[in-house]
Amino acid sequence: MGAMTGRPVVIKLGGAALPHREAVLRDLTEAREAGIQPILVHGGGPVITEWLKRIGKQPTFVDGLRVTDAETLDVATMALAGKVNKELVATLNLAGTPAVGLAGADGGWIRARRLTSPDLGFVGEVVSVDPTPALALISAGYLPVVAPIALGDEGLLNINADTVAGDIARAVGAALLIFLTDVPGVKDASGQVSGHLTAAQVKAMRDDGTIAGGMIPKVQACLRAVDGGARAVIADGADPGAIGIHIRGEIGNGTTITA
Ligand SMILES: Nc1ncnc2c1ncn2[C@@H]1O[C@H](COP(=O)(O)OP(=O)(O)OP(=O)(O)O)[C@@H](O)[C@H]1O
Ligand SMILES: [Mg+2]
Numbered sequence: 001m002g003a004m005t006g007r008p009v010v011i012k013l014g015g016a017a018l019p020h021r022e023a024v025l026r027d028l029t030e031a032r033e034a035g036i037q038p039i040l041v042h043g044g045g046p047v048i049t050e051w052l053k054r055i056g057k058q059p060t061f062v063d064g065l066r067v068t069d070a071e072t073l074d075v076a077t078m079a080l081a082g083k084v085n086k087e088l089v090a091t092l093n094l095a096g097t098p099a100v101g102l103a104g105a106d107g108g109w110i111r112a113r114r115l116t117s118p119d120l121g122f123v124g125e126v127v128s129v130d131p132t133p134a135l136a137l138i139s140a141g142y143l144p145v146v147a148p149i150a151l152g153d154e155g156l157l158n159i160n161a162d163t164v165a166g167d168i169a170r171a172v173g174a175a176l177l178i179f180l181t182d183v184p185g186v187k188d189a190s191g192q193v194s195g196h197l198t199a200a201q202v203k204a205m206r207d208d209g210t211i212a213g214g215m216i217p218k219v220q221a222c223l224r225a226v227d228g229g230a231r232a233v234i235a236d237g238a239d240p241g242a243i244g245i246h247i248r249g250e251i252g253n254g255t256t257i258t259a
Contacts, residue, residue: 006037007037007172007173007174007175008037008038008039008138008172008173008174008175009031009036009037009038009039009174009175009176009177009178009247010038010039010041010165010168010169010172010174010176010177010178010225011024011028011038011039011040011041011165011177011178011180011243012040012041012042012043012161012162012165012177012178012179012180012221013040013041013042013043013088013180013237014042014043014045014161014162014179014180014181014182014214014237015042015043015044015045015046015047015048015084015161016043016045016046016181016182016214016237017180017181017182017236017237017238018042018044018046018047018084018237019237019238020180020237020238021088021091021237022091023240024180024237024243025088025091025092025095025097026095027240027241027242027243027244028040028092028097028143028243029092029095029096029097030244031243031244031247032097032143034247036247037138038143038243039134039138039143039144039146039168039172039174040088040099040143040144040145040146041146041148041161041164041165041168042080042084042085042088042145042146042147042148042161043080043148043160043161043162044076044079044080044083044084044161045066045214047079047080047083047084048066048072048075048076048079048080051075051078051079052072052075055071055075057071057072057075059072061213062118062120063118063213063216063217064160064212064213064214064215064216064217065115065120065123065160065217066120066123066158066160067120067121067123068120068121068122068123068158069121069122070121070122072121072122072158073121073122073156073157073158076149076158077149077156077158080103080147080148080149080158080161081101081103081105081147081149084147085101085103085145085147086101088101088145089101089145092143092145097143098141098142098143099142099143099144099145100137100142100143100144100145101145101146101147102133102134102137102144102145102146102147103146103147103148103149103150104146104147104148104149104150104151104159104164105149105150105151105156106133107130107132107133108130108151109129109130109131109132109133109134110126110128110129110130110150110151110159110164110167110168111126111127111128111129111150111151111152112124112125112126112127112150112151112152112157112159113125113127113152113153113157114152114153114157122152122156122157122158123157123158123159123160124150124152124157124158124159125159125163126150126159126163126164126167129167129168129170129171130171131168131171131172134146134168134172135172146164146168148160148161148163148164150164160217162179162214162217162218162220162221163217163220163221165177165179165221166220166221166222166223166224166225167221167224169221169224169225169228169230169232170224170225170227170228170230173228173229174225174228174230175230175231176230176231176232176233176246176247177221177222177225177230177231177232177233178232178233178235178242178243178246179218179221179222179232179233179234179235180235180236180237180242180243181214181218181234181235181236181237182236182237182238183215183236184235184236184239184253184254185234185235185236185253185254185255186202186205186211186215186219186234186255186257187210188205188210189205189208189210193253193254193255194255195251195254195255195256196255196256196257196258197255197256197257198257198258198259199223199226199227199257199258199259202219202222202223202257203223205219206219206220215234218234219234219257222234222257223257226257226258226259227259231256231257231258232256232257232258233246233254233255233256233257234254234255234257235252235253235254235255236253236254239252239253239254242254
């Protein structure tokens with residue numbers, strides 16, 4: 001793992017992979033002990049959807065992004081920056097890994113503006129990431145756990161966690177960006193998982209609709225991170241040891257995306 005020491009590794013735990021969080025967090029603890037500096041970014045789609053339904057709201061998505069009216073923003077903030085973030089932080093701290101939760105709005109480190117086309121309500125696109133708070137936590141020995149709620153011009157904005165993970169990876173000069181989700185990787189038109197894809201292949205699959213829904217912001221984020229010099233991996237959160245395998249650069253399950 002020597003080559004990775006000194007350059008952070010960004011790991012995005014999808015809401016869809018949250019049921020496997022215990023094993024994922026154990027992997028993270030191991031990586032830390034091996035000298036890797038992980039930054040954990042999480043989603044929480046299923047938790048948001050569950051609570052929206054409890055208040056009688058039907059979730060809507062456009063190209064994998066959640067349409068966010070004022071009530072949905074409230075629920076997303078409570079779910080992401082509250083329940084999901086604090087449960088992850090609690091699990092890590094109980095396991096002996098000092099972890100601190102950080103929303104994008106804290107210290108104003110992730111700034112965003114409202115997406116206008118399409119207009120999805122309080123959904124932001126990232127304007128800037130100032131990694132100072134996350135790097136300060138790492139220097140002090142804490143693992144930053146990032147909730148994708150950013151600071152807009154007028155208040156909070158909901159940001160897709162994949163997008164944020166890609167932007168953070170770029171801002172900190174990450175060597176590796178790993179997405180843990182609920183599928184074993186990026187599937188081609190025949191449904192087979194591709195072990196390796198180039199940026200050009202990913203773009204073609206996005207344009208012809210092979211890559212759809214929640215996979216769209218994920219590959220977009222991979223393309224951004226790859227452009228910034230990182231290696232990007234999309235793997236199954238249920239796959240034990242996935243983080244370690246990809247940190248060590250071994251051939252593992254999942255899809256690796258390179259320039
Ligand atoms: N070509 C493809 N290969 C694999 N999955 C795809 C593809 N196109 C679309 N998908 C969908 O993308 C989904 C993963 O994205 P999704 O947003 O649901 O999960 P997540 O990002 O891990 O969770 P969250 O959004 O809560 O953080 C898969 O479950 C699958 O249905
Ligand atoms: Mg998603």
